[in-house]
Amino acid sequence: MLVITPIKCRASALALGILPVVLFLTGCNDTVNVVNGSGQPVGLLVDGQDSGGQLNDRAFVSAASPLNVGQLSSSPQTNEVIGFTNDRPPKYLSAPWTSGSDAFNVDFRPAIGIPVTVWIVKGPFAEQRQHAIEACIRTSAIWHNERMGIIFTPFNIIDATADPQAPLHYAFPNGDVGDVVWKPLRDDIGFVAGQLNIYWLDTVNGGTGSGWSNFGAQIAMGKNSGDELLSHEIGHAFSLTHVDSDSNFNVDNIMHSASNTRQYSTEGQLFRAHLNPSSILNVLYSARLGEVTRSCSYSNTATFLCPAIQKRVWADGGFPPN
Numbered sequence: 001m002l003v004i005t006p007i008k009c010r011a012s013a014l015a016l017g018i019l020p021v022v023l024f025l026t027g028c029n030d031t032v033n034v035v036n037g038s039g040q041p042v043g044l045l046v047d048g049q050d051s052g053g054q055l056n057d058r059a060f061v062s063a064a065s066p067l068n069v070g071q072l073s074s075s076p077q078t079n080e081v082i083g084f085t086n087d088r089p090p091k092y093l094s095a096p097w098t099s100g101s102d103a104f105n106v107d108f109r110p111a112i113g114i115p116v117t118v119w120i121v122k123g124p125f126a127e128q129r130q131h132a133i134e135a136c137i138r139t140s141a142i143w144h145n146e147r148m149g150i151i152f153t154p155f156n157i158i159d160a161t162a163d164p165q166a167p168l169h170y171a172f173p174n175g176d177v178g179d180v181v182w183k184p185l186r187d188d189i190g191f192v193a194g195q196l197n198i199y200w201l202d203t204v205n206g207g208t209g210s211g212w213s214n215f216g217a218q219i220a221m222g223k224n225s226g227d228e229l230l231s232h233e234i235g236h237a238f239s240l241t242h243v244d245s246d247s248n249f250n251v252d253n254i255m256h257s258a259s260n261t262r263q264y265s266t267e268g269q270l271f272r273a274h275l276n277p278s279s280i281l282n283v284l285y286s287a288r289l290g291e292v293t294r295s296c297s298y299s300n301t302a303t304f305l306c307p308a309i310q311k312r313v314w315a316d317g318g319f320p321p322n
């Protein structure tokens with residue numbers, strides 16, 4: 001029998017007030033006005049040109065709107081702004097700067113809600129259901145703090161422990177083998193189309209603390225996986241890859257492969273999670289229809305189209321803004 005338990009899992013800090021927007025004059029500088037923010041500070045990555053030449057990903061942070069971004073003019077490269085703030089997806093803004101005083105709105109949309117289904121394959125069900133809820137809460141808190149702009153809604157938990165085929169799937173192999181290892185989970189345990197499906201098993205690639213993503217609609221989680229591991233596996237589903245060998249990162253980043261202190265995401269990662277066409281936000285959820293996409297590989301070098309993977313508007317994990 002399947003027991004469906006819809007959970008509303010939200011970090012308590014998500015309940016934020018919305019502050020009124022305060023307008024003031026800023027001379028002949030160009031400004032970016034925040035619309036539909038969450039009341040939290042806003043960070044911008046700005047492309048354009050000023051008297052010093054072309055700017056690429058110049059960072060601005062302010063708790064007040066509008067933000068003064070200096071005297072910008074049209075660059076022969078890119079003229080655009082990416083806005084970041086808590087509980088809102090990163091917002092792309094085309095900004096055709098002129099020689100005059102320009103004022104553009106960065107108009108945030110509400111957080112993107114993604115429905116997910118969790119299949120508890122290896123019990124005890126009550127214990128592993130609680131485990132999944134804790135992972136949901138931790139991931140939601142990381143997404144809030146790190147300005148991912150995504151919420152689980154709903155987070156459905158299904159009891160598959162009594163499925164006669166469940167024991168066949170207690171030990172999940174290396175998930176990079178291919179769909180030959182993922183399809184049996186769909187066929188035997190279940191699968192909700194159009195959603196992320198998370199299977200809580202016993203071992204993953206030999207470890208009870210491990211997890212695996214197929215960079216798509218399926219994730220396998222070991223019985224004793226850390227609560228923060230879900231943020232890592234879903235990071236893969238958002239197209240992100242490991243940062244282990246990159247000195248711009250440490251174990252505190254969500255995409256480190258061996259850690260129990262994952263908590264941070266750079267703005268370079270947020271940008272890719274949302275704008276990469278291969279992210280499940282675009283492929284599976286079609287959550288950004290009509291919005292700009294960019295194919296940005298893992299790179300420490302910024303281009304005009306893609307920020308560097310380690311680009312930080314705010315400090316994190318001991319690394320300063322860059």
Ligand SMILES: [Zn+2]
Nearest residue numbers: 232236242257
């Ligand atoms: Zn990984």
